[in-house]
Amino acid sequence: MAIAHVFYVTFTHLIYLIYFSHSSNLSLKKSFIHALTLNRIDKTNFCNNIKYMRNKAVKLLEDIEANKLPSLPHVLVKLLQACRDEEICFDSLSDIISQDASLTTKVIKAANSPVYGRARHLNSLKHTLMFLGFDTIKSIAITASIKQFFSEYSNEKTHFLKSFWHHSLTCATISRSLAELTSYPYPEEAYISGLLHDIGKLVIEPEMDEEYKSYKHGVYPADEVLKQEEDTVGISHPELAAIMLEKWNMPDVICDSVRYHHANTDDIQQAHQLAKIIHFSSLLTSDIQNNKQSVITDTGIRLFDLSESIIESIVSEANDEARSLAASMDIDIGAVDSETGQNKDELKQIQLAQEVRDTAIVQNSQNIINTDSSEIYKSIQQSISLLFGINNSLFLCIDENQQFLSIANKQYLTDTCLFEDLKIDINGNCAVSRCLNKKQIIDSFSAKQSGTLSILDEQIAHGLKTEGFICLPITDNNQMYGVILLGSSHKEALKLLNNISLLKLFSDNLSRKIQQHHNYVKNTSEAAEINSELFLERAKKIIHETNNPLSVIRNYLELLSKKLNEDKPAQSDINTIKQEIDRISNIIVRCKDAPDVHIAELAEVNINTIITELISIYKASLFATHSIEPTLKLDKKLNSVRLDKNSIKQIITNLLKNSVEAMQSGGEIKITTGKININGRNYIELKLEDNGPGIPKEVMNNLYNPVTTTKGQEHSGLGLSITKNLVDRTGGSISCKTNENGTAFSVQFPETK
Structure with missing residues (x-):
């Protein structure tokens, strides 16, 4: 027994010695060495000291957050x-x-x-x-x-x-x-x-x-x-x-x-x-x-x-x-205590105040939230994380009938089953319902002390993986949009509630932004319906006018192919032209349906390959007749992505034709591809830049409207509208910058397999 005890003590000493040989806490090191020398180490108290040190660190980090x-x-x-x-x-x-x-x-x-x-x-x-x-x-x-x-x-x-x-x-x-x-x-x-x-x-x-x-x-x-x-x-x-x-x-x-x-x-x-x-x-x-x-x-x-x-x-x-x-950066690191240095520092504080003011003005000048509805709630969570240091938040949105709250889509959720099919009656007796009905900030900690905390409230806290939560009502006038839950510890909640004016300001501003977003979505939907009707009306006329000449061209290509020997190099060019004519015919046929009806033929495609093929075709035709000089800067490391090849070809074709038609006296087109990360998601970016005269401001305001065109009566004005619709179907995005020196379109395709 004694031998075993000696072995245990010696082994324990060894473990502590290894630990403290790597420790930077000098006072604990000295205490340990002293106790070891006297051979009377108190293992329990010593471990408590280690635990105390770690807890002290955690407390400091809670009190003084990184942000x-x-x-x-x-x-x-x-x-x-x-x-x-x-x-x-x-x-x-x-x-x-x-x-x-x-x-x-x-x-x-x-x-x-x-x-x-x-x-x-x-x-x-x-x-x-x-x-x-x-x-x-x-x-x-x-x-x-x-x-x-x-x-x-x-x-x-x-x-x-x-x-x-x-x-x-x-x-x-x-x-x-x-x-x-x-x-x-x-x-x-x-x-x-x-x-x-x-x-x-x-x-x-x-x-x-x-x-x-x-x-x-x-x-x-x-x-x-x-x-x-x-x-x-x-x-x-x-x-x-x-x-x-x-x-x-x-x-x-x-x-x-x-x-x-x-x-x-x-x-x-x-x-x-x-x-x-x-x-x-x-x-x-x-x-x-x-x-x-x-x-x-x-x-x-x-x-x-x-x-x-x-x-x-x-x-x-x-x-x-x-x-x-x-x-x-005008930092005086020399005479720190000099009067000149102090004056400079005070001026820099004044400049910071001006920059904060100017930046706030710029932020508030954004008229409408045009974030896609599937991303807006995630961006709210990210704002809460940055502003309050809270990572466990949740947006509960109200249904159209203003009766029930449920989890908004596309948010970060903790690993829990408690939020599955969550449906909260706004007339119920839980803290979340009272928050919305009273339009007041309510927290679960106060509800618990007053005995009004429901089981549902406790389950919400469990789902958030926190001690409790603060509810912020998101309302504007008589319109209710939902509730934001800020999951926190009791200590964090007290700090936030001590600055309740900031919470109210955040809630009010967010309510207005949500209202603007709802209006934006509604107006966009109504505009899409109007554009859809205009699109169909014009498309029906175009279908009839273009199908006949396409059939004639294809028949002549068949005759030309038969007259040439099969080993002639021109046979390859004829086949390419026939494929493109067939693709045009398929596009025209699809125009009989509504613009959003589309069955994608998904396949592994390499965007660089599609660009190279199209440039090869246009070099001897469209570019040659318009004196256009193309430049390619393609990222050879791009991965293949699973997208509709015909849609990608149509997007690139429309953008190329748009640039060519804008440069009547010739010019340059630069095409670039590469990878880009937007808010944590990988995309393949296609950039098409020209040195044309640019797009007029009045056209830019309605750039993707089907009836907008500056190229004369022979142009339908459908090109960019179709391009926008096709990009949207891929889950990507398109943007345009223009000035008197040229126009640049940027398209981002999601990098999905």
Whole structure:
């Protein structure tokens, strides 16, 4: 028995020793070693200490969410300006966001939120931004700016953030340089790890005293800073940052590199290469006195066998890059406490206020929500996630008879069976029904305390996977549209209800937007019916006028084919022409039916192949007679997709003919294909650009109307209307940009198998 006890204690010591050899919590390490030396470790109390540390981290993350972490106003101004630029690309957005640890954190958190589909690990910040889409990135920028503008923000806070920004950016730049120099295969991982290595400080900073805030970022050695953090909040900033990144499904190597960046060099020597890179980068950006410069040289040799001159070169280049970026955003990183610097910072705060105002005006100038009805509720969930940090929300829409609420389509739902066939009587006694009838914000927690919480309410909370929920009525005048449920913990609900004016403002604005959306859908439906009748009337005339000459042409082709030998090259051209005539005949026959009646012949098609075939036909005919010079830039890596080949051919043909007919004196047509990700979904994009005179404004307003044409009486004006209908049937979208220098059509086809 005694032997067994000794073995158990020794084994337990070994497990704890392994754990704490990887821990960055110095005070717990010392306590453990002391207890181990005296051979009187209390296993229960010790495990409780570990649990306490983790719980403390979770509490901090609840109190100070990632979407509340501050950024320099200088960076936010730059980002808001970029978001208003219609020509902005993901590269430019990535360049701005990747300079700021707080914004990068917000992007990573959003990408790993369930309402965005939880992205698998994306190997670069640019890919993460593409996964989220432009609309989400703009929402993150606007939300972050508005929250910071209305928060308590002082010059002292700006000084702290400027120092933090400079330190983090320099560390990130050095990390990437070291990764490239030491052949680490993922330099972008090294950059992000270096950028976020001190993000825990932003979470801890509000809890700390003025002495802590006065420390220089990168103070060396860091023992005193880490001890003060552990004494005050129970956890150090490296450990807190690692737990935060783990929570957002970041790769283990990144989390560990952040966790151990203040570890001893002796301990880090056998660690993963990325951990060594971030450890050394953090050391290189530390505030090391001259009498301790040998620490850098010694560490560089021990970890990477780097000479002092190489190290100096890496640091010098990183500092130059940081200064250049700071200058581009008017960030004074020199004399932080100077009067000039303070004036600049105050002006930047004023500029941020102006940018917030201008951006709000731009957002409110959007007249009508024209989001497809299958996506609008998902976009509402995403807005709630960004604005309130709530990932478990639900939109319940009311039926036409204004009697029952049910789950709106196309939303993120938790893995539950409780919402299947959910139907709530609005005259019932549950919290959701009372919310809509009284047009008041109601929460399940208050209902439980007052004894009015129904079993249905409890089941809704279970389905949302939360303690309870807040109900927001979505009504406008006497019209009821539904209820939004915000699933939350009791603590989160109290924080939201303390700012109930914000909830009411959100509810009222959303009610107006939903009304606009309903009006849009109704008007679009009525316009479609009118256009359908016009379409059929004109189509019947065209069918009769075109069938006869097509039959004559095909008969002559048959005679011509018989006169030629079978091995003549022209036989191939004749067959191609006959196939196209047959396709035209099929299209004309289908025009007898309503435009939305269509039986798609789905098959695996390669859009590049279709484009190449059509260009080959038109080069010797349509392009030659109109002096058109085509240019192709096709992505050879495009996958085949399951679509209706004839529809795709018709779409491309109509767009080509539209461009050719607009350029009566000749011109150039550029056709581009590639992949694009829109709000987390993959599409194949086809772009067709010409250098014609552009489309008049009055035509652009009714571009896809069947009766709109600027090409004379010989043109039916049906081309773009048919094109729009065919694109819609594929589940894709089409857009057009035009000016006096030309017109560009962009078509996105869903990448489905």
